[in-house]
Amino acid sequence: DIQMTQSPSSVSASVGDRVTITCRASHGINNWLAWYQQKPGKAPKLLIYTVSSLQSGVPSRFSGSGSGTEFTLTISSLQPEDFATYYCQQAGSFPITFGQGTRLENK
Amino acid sequence: EVQLVESGGGLAQPGGSLRLSCAVSGFTFSTYWMGWVRQGPGKGLEWVANIKQDGSEKYYVDSVKGRFTISRDNTKNSLYLQLNSLRAEDTAVYYCARGQPASYNGVLTGFCDAFDSWGQGTVVTVSS
Numbered sequence: 001d002i003q004m005t006q007s008p009s010s011v012s013a014s015v016g017d018r019v020t021i022t023c024r025a026s027h028g029i030n031n032w033l034a035w036y037q038q039k040p041g042k043a044p045k046l047l048i049y050t051v052s053s054l055q056s057g058v059p060s061r062f063s064g065s066g067s068g069t070e071f072t073l074t075i076s077s078l079q080p081e082d083f084a085t086y087y088c089q090q091a092g093s094f095p096i097t098f099g100q101g102t103r104l105e106n107k
Numbered sequence: 108e109v110q111l112v113e114s115g116g117g118l119a120q121p122g123g124s125l126r127l128s129c130a131v132s133g134f135t136f137s138t139y140w141m142g143w144v145r146q147g148p149g150k151g152l153e154w155v156a157n158i159k160q161d162g163s164e165k166y167y168v169d170s171v172k173g174r175f176t177i178s179r180d181n182t183k184n185s186l187y188l189q190l191n192s193l194r195a196e197d198t199a200v201y202y203c204a205r206g207q208p209a210s211y212n213g214v215l216t217g218f219c220d221a222f223d224s225w226g227q228g229t230v231v232t233v234s235s
Contacts, residue, residue, distance in 0.1 A: 001169075032209065032220050034220065034221035034222075036152070036222075038152075043202055043225035043226065043227060043228060044144075044152060044202075044222070044225060045225075046207070046221055046222060046223045049207060049220055049221040049223075050209075050220055055223065087151065087152050089152075089154075089221065089222075091209065091218070091219065091220045091221060094157070094166040095154060095166070095167075095168045095169065096142075096154040096157070096166075097154065098151060098152040098153065098154065099151070100151050101151045101152070
């Protein structure tokens with residue numbers, strides 16, 4: 001199975017900050033890498049797919065990059081509604097696996 | 108509008124069974140991979156199972172193989188998850204999700220690369 005490891009597990013930031021979250025895969029995933037945002041009590045929301053493609057309706061302050069086994073999600077200027085937990089997910093092979101999550105908190 | 112609505116969750120005893128359903132609307136159900144993802148209390152997301160458009164391919168996480176069965180009825184626009192031999196560690200919110208078609212260089216691969224629409228979830232609690 002492919003293990004997905006996110007870092008950091010939590011991060012404190014302020015509105016307007018630039019935030020970067022990293023996801024590392026234990027094996028190559030052919031760029032089948034997605035990012036989700038989840039708020040408490042809500043279903044996850046797809047933000048980014050195939051490393052860097054922005055899902056329709058997602059603000060352009062969200063961006064994804066990376067290749068091979070290392071990937072990043074960047075929020076260029078944090079907004080109040082961005083405080084949430086973020087997950088990466090690989091679909092390069094079954095079983096599909098998620099990272100453990102990164103909690104983005106208000107400093 | 109795409110909608111996915113789960114039902115069937117509840118309290119079950121260890122070793123018991125439940126059947127989860129997901130009724131979908133707003134898209135052509137028969138043309139999408141579908142999946143189930145669960146989230147234990149205070150935990151992260153765990154993929155459970157996927158099913159191909161025509162039901163001919165099914166994939167499961169190891170921890171549920173032989174106990175859970177994913178199925179679909181394209182005539183009823185519905186996805187199902189049969190949960191048997193339940194364990195305490197199966198306690199979770201179970202989400203139904205639509206698989207986004209994966210494409211490579213503009214060509215569809217036949218698989219899904221992410222889950223682009225989710226239901227609100229249904230809670231399964233396994234306890235005596």
